[in-house]
Amino acid sequence: MRLRPASVRVRLTLWYTLILAAIVLALFAAVYLVVKASLVRQLDRQVESEFQAVAQGLGEEPDELAEIQTEMSSRLIQVRRGEEVLLQTPGFKSSGLGPQASDGAPAWRTLRTPAGDWFRLRSGPAGRGLELMVAAPEGPVRRALRTLLLILLLALPAGLVLASVGGSIMAGRLLRPVALMAAQAEKISAESLSARLPIEDARDEFGRMAGVINGMLSRLEGSFEQLRRFTADASHELRTPLTAIQSVGEVALREDLDAVAYRDRIGSMLEEVGRLSRLIDNLLTLTRADAGAAALTSQEIDAAGLAARAVEDLRALAEEKRQDLTLVSQGPALVRADEATLTLALVNLLDNAIKYTPAGGAITVAVSARAGAILVEVKDNGPGLAPDQAARVFDRFYRVDPSRSAQAGAGLGLSIAKWAAEANGGRIELESREGCGSTFRLVLPGVSS
Amino acid sequence: MKILVIEDEKKVAQALKKGLEAEHCQVELALTGEEGFFRLCSGSFDLVILDLMLPGRDGTEILRTLRRTDKATPVLILTARDALEDKIIGLDLGADDYLVKPFAFPELTARIRAVLRRGKGDQGTKLSAADLEMDVAKRMVARARQAIVLTAREFELLEYLLRNGGHVVTRDMLAKDVWKETLRATPLDNVIDVHIGRLRRKVDDPFPVKLIHTVRGVGFILSETAP
Numbered sequence: 065m066r067l068r069p070a071s072v073r074v075r076l077t078l079w080y081t082l083i084l085a086a087i088v089l090a091l092f093a094a095v096y097l098v099v100k101a102s103l104v105r106q107l108d109r110q111v112e113s114e115f116q117a118v119a120q121g122l123g124e125e126p127d128e129l130a131e132i133q134t135e136m137s138s139r140l141i142q143v144r145r146g147e148e149v150l151l152q153t154p155g156f157k158s159s160g161l162g163p164q165a166s167d168g169a170p171a172w173r174t175l176r177t178p179a180g181d182w183f184r185l186r187s188g189p190a191g192r193g194l195e196l197m198v199a200a201p202e203g204p205v206r207r208a209l210r211t212l213l214l215i216l217l218l219a220l221p222a223g224l225v226l227a228s229v230g231g232s233i234m235a236g237r238l239l240r241p242v243a244l245m246a247a248q249a250e251k252i253s254a255e256s257l258s259a260r261l262p263i264e265d266a267r268d269e270f271g272r273m274a275g276v277i278n279g280m281l282s283r284l285e286g287s288f289e290q291l292r293r294f295t296a297d298a299s300h301e302l303r304t305p306l307t308a309i310q311s312v313g314e315v316a317l318r319e320d321l322d323a324v325a326y327r328d329r330i331g332s333m334l335e336e337v338g339r340l341s342r343l344i345d346n347l348l349t350l351t352r353a354d355a356g357a358a359a360l361t362s363q364e365i366d367a368a369g370l371a372a373r374a375v376e377d378l379r380a381l382a383e384e385k386r387q388d389l390t391l392v393s394q395g396p397a398l399v400r401a402d403e404a405t406l407t408l409a410l411v412n413l414l415d416n417a418i419k420y421t422p423a424g425g426a427i428t429v430a431v432s433a434r435a436g437a438i439l440v441e442v443k444d445n446g447p448g449l450a451p452d453q454a455a456r457v458f459d460r461f462y463r464v465d466p467s468r469s470a471q472a473g474a475g476l477g478l479s480i481a482k483w484a485a486e487a488n489g490g491r492i493e494l495e496s497r498e499g500c501g502s503t504f505r506l507v508l509p510g511v512s513s
Numbered sequence: 514m515k516i517l518v519i520e521d522e523k524k525v526a527q528a529l530k531k532g533l534e535a536e537h538c539q540v541e542l543a544l545t546g547e548e549g550f551f552r553l554c555s556g557s558f559d560l561v562i563l564d565l566m567l568p569g570r571d572g573t574e575i576l577r578t579l580r581r582t583d584k585a586t587p588v589l590i591l592t593a594r595d596a597l598e599d600k601i602i603g604l605d606l607g608a609d610d611y612l613v614k615p616f617a618f619p620e621l622t623a624r625i626r627a628v629l630r631r632g633k634g635d636q637g638t639k640l641s642a643a644d645l646e647m648d649v650a651k652r653m654v655a656r657a658r659q660a661i662v663l664t665a666r667e668f669e670l671l672e673y674l675l676r677n678g679g680h681v682v683t684r685d686m687l688a689k690d691v692w693k694e695t696l697r698a699t700p701l702d703n704v705i706d707v708h709i710g711r712l713r714r715k716v717d718d719p720f721p722v723k724l725i726h727t728v729r730g731v732g733f734i735l736s737e738t739a740p
Contacts, residue, residue, distance in 0.1 A: 328729065331729025331731070335729065338684075346698050349697075377692060383707075404696045405696070407694070411701070477700060
């Protein structure tokens, strides 16, 4: 694996060529063997038919010997009786085979002369005690086979070179989308997250991969945008009290005031400091939440009891607005949670409901159990939220009505409530219709008793 | 009363010195851990206000060394480290209280009073300011001999104001000590303002002399004279 080439294209081409080489080698070997077998069989048939013809002649006519000597002089024929050689055609003599012994039984042999020529020999009885031997040179067959082998061996590397070039071109074409994607991806940075990878064919593997990466880019772009907005909003929110402190201080310094007026100015500055400090506390809470660094102590607590306490804590606010605040609960509802953060979630939800429900409205906090979960519903009959508002209401610094910013706080309450719910293994669901009020439902995993 | 302030942030240290001197304390400043340790060894103090992140010698180290020889001198940690673990470590090492920056000065003085009061037992069940009287044990409040009916929360709030009579209490202090909220991010300021308003209606409105005053930007004070 250490020699693995870095490029997929090279790897593909190598594999491709290797497999092709194996297939072609096997094919060539098969062709060679089949051709060889067929040529040898053809030679054998030729020798056999000659043998049969001569043997028949010898068996029927005694003068045949002389006839063979003259008429078949170029053929390789030898006739013997016992040890005595009766006939050897001139061809046989010149072939360099020399007198060949035979034991009288029909036999096939392949012989090599001292000069290096190959011959195929057929020997056997030919009647009347004669022993016949017919031979044929294997030379032409061997030469043909050698030529074939040469052609095959020359064709193999040439074919492989062609195949690898073709394979490489094909792999390159197939992998082109990847190269394009890589080039495009290289250009994408935090500043240009809106760019997307090119998709040539959405149905193939590369198209699907590009689609997946594009989806990831969309999510990244979303969170970058969120971060950018958060930073912009945070600095705006931090700047507002800072500006107030600065201008109040600067103006007070230029005026000639009495002690009471100076105290008032300082008090006004301290009010802004308080706002700043509160905002930083909230931001810190959220930042810790993002970092997962909030220290939570999980213990069994009664959500109904906590809800009752939050209701009692905030009842005074509802009373100021002549709102009807009711708590509905059926006994203890045990959850495993961190008391402080759970209280934070409840108080923020309730604070939000009181803030945005008009004077004289009604708010109900209902604690119930459903399918192993504990639900704490904060329901109001206020103005409700449009779908696009409902979708953003948990976003940091989001305010439904930006003009109310002064009394409505920084718009972090619901983000904090959402985090606090999630930190305790729960979630907040929102049901809201414009004009029909909103229900924020805190869903917490219950403790089975 | 002699107080040693070990704090490396000069502006904060100077503000502490001035503020505490206004409360009739004698204040010595140490701007580094080494200096603080040296002053601790060479003098005796009624209280030490200790920052944790110090150049030279860490605050926790100073506290540890001090507690080896001196278990009595009260130590109040004043630090920007607001993690729960830091708080636990500080208190385990023998600090008497732990206050996180940014802090409100009235809260610091209230904590100092509480630390110094500690161990003296008797917190008193009868509290009073001008013609306002409170019997904590009997849960009764009266002003100019007229009984005033308060809700439980209003009673606790008034008790807290009375116990800090003449000193400003902040909303943070009230949220922590009267409403028992542990997280600063819990939005209770409006709730506190509403309760103060109600308390005023019962305790002050029927009478010519007002006792509960708002200190703008800081908090509230219970005193006969306006601040």
